Amino acid sequence: MGDPSTPSDLELDLWMKIQAGDFDHAFAMAARLLIVSDDSVQRGRVETAIGLMMQRAGLTADSRDQFARALALVGDSGPDRALVLAVGSLSSVLAGALDQAEADANEALVLAAQHDFDFPVRQARTTLAVVNLGRGRLGEALACAEAAASYDDKGIGQAEYRSTAYVVLAMVLAELDRMPEAHATIAEGIRIAQDEGDTGQLAWYLASQAMLHFIDGSWEAAREETRRSLDRAERTGALAARPLAWGIAACIEGLRGNVADARVLIARSRAHRLGPGGGLGEEWVALAAAASTEDADERYDALCEAWFRLRGMPSFLAWKVFAYPLVVLAVQRGDHVLATAVSERVGELAEVAGTISARATAxxxxxxxxxSPESLDAGLELLRASGRPLPLAFGCVAAARTTADPARRSAALHEAAAVFHALGATTWSALVTRQLVRVAAEPPDVPTGPWHLLTPGEQRVVRLAVQGLSNPAIAEQLGVSSRTVQAQLASACRKCGVPGRVLLAGLFAG
Incomplete structure (x- = not known):
């Protein structure tokens, strides 16, 4: 790794075994070194290696104790202290202790700079990227992640931080709603890991890639990635990735109506939970439980659990999937205190992040x-632009439930049905289809609308809005600006006496 303290060949081999995911041999080598070594600094580095293995096995609390022991052993050795702090800082992130993680990473940066030791610098920057991501400070997270991924040197131990930096950068890009870039970046991180020997963390990388594909609706790719992730975790002992992989796989099966398969995955995850709190990714297991039950109480409890589990890392991607369904269900149950608390917290996160998907959720x-139907219309419009199909479909179902206008209800249900069908979410597709049949059977009581009041330009815009096109898509098709489209829609709404584009579309549907 380029450590100035010149570790022995056996010590270097130990770190390479960890990088490759060969934890059994790595632990045997660590035990041998601890038996024969009387050098406290070397023993500290070896204890650090054991802490890293614990971290990747999901034993977060144990790994933090291990890194504390390593710090005591290395004492005042600057480069070695930088190493321990940089490597151990991620365990604090995983425990939700962001302040401690940030302090340790910053100290590692200072010490590493003093001793011209690159490895802790890169590890610490990766940690700082995750810390800023967890706090919703996406600009700072992006800068740290890009800095960590900017090193392209190869050699012993270099893939250890390079591939991780790319994966973290992909998560930041996804939070920024830059999904195509996020997919390309995480694919590059996985390529580096496979080509340069950082296969010990492939289970986590693949589970993270599955999360991105689940969020943007590429569920078949996500299923395959969870399968590969779980297989890799079993073969290497990098068990920390399993809750995330199990949870995403179970979400897909539950939403697609394969409830028995989903419950098997959920049971497997809970049977292998590492401690009473589990680890990062458990929120997805809770989401899967919500998606796999028809019992309203069970669904509500599961969504509450998912929200609670993100309290330490509130700005990761999952909250945009389930915060709105949780608030809707809380309101339906009369739990207005919880609904208000979650809604206000989502608003705070959206204000800090400032992204389209965050603002849409808020x-x-x-x-x-x-x-407010206007707020819901505005949120749905942003969801269409952000590439979040599942939250959009849930929003359309809620819009249909909260309007007395059959045309508006029909338009919302048609949009939801199209999204659920594309995702293969058969349970929800069937539910929405049944609702559409009931709406179609209702006697028409909504007029066709004052079409004659609209200008030719407004009529062209409204026709495309009825088809479900977003403002940017309408602008592109008509060769005008988005501002022009917005102005024409607003004018049409005023003439027709409706408050938003959803009702306007419903007015002229058919």
């Missing part, structure tokens, strides 16, 4: 607590 949650 608007939808606000609509659920306030009953």
């Amino acid at each position: 608007l939808c949650c606000s609509a659920a607590t306030s009953g």
